Amino acid sequence: MRIEDHPILGKAERGKRITLNVDGEAVAAFExxxxxxxxxxxxxxxxxxxAKRMEPRxxxxxxxxxTDCVMIVDGQPDVRTCVTPARDGMVIQTQVSRREGEATHDLEKEKD
Ligand code: FES
Structure with missing residues (x-):
C-alpha cells in the first residue's frame, strides 16, 4: 500500500528495491x-x-x-523509525519499551 501517483505531488520517485528483516520476516522497501x-x-x-500495559503503538x-514508532534497529533500541532511512539488510525488531530501571528488551525475550 503505497501512494504511486499523488494528485498534488505527482508520481513517486523510488530508490532501488531493498529488503529489511523485520522480526525474522523479509519486508520489501525502497532505498x-x-x-x-x-x-x-x-x-x-x-x-x-x-512497558506497563503492553499496549501496542x-x-x-x-x-x-x-517516540511511538521506536523499534530495535540493528541491535540499537529506541530508534525512531519514522525518520530513519531504510538500508538493505537492516535487522528490525518490535520493541517492548523499558520499564524504569530495566534495559530494553525485545519480544522474543519477553516470551521466555
Ligand atoms: S511516529 Fe512519532 S516519533 Fe515516529
Missing part, C-alpha cells in the same frame, strides 16, 4: 524511504509495546517527536 513507511506499506501497524506523529 531512501523511512523504515516506518516500508512497514506500513507491508501492512504492519504495531511497532512497539508499552505505531506511527503517531510521523515527525520524529512522539
Amino acid at each position: 531512501g524511504e523511512n523504515i516506518a513507511a516500508a512497514l506500513i506499506a507491508s501492512g504492519r501497524r504495531v511497532f512497539r509495546y508499552t 505505531g506511527v503517531f506523529c510521523a515527525l520524529g517527536r512522539c
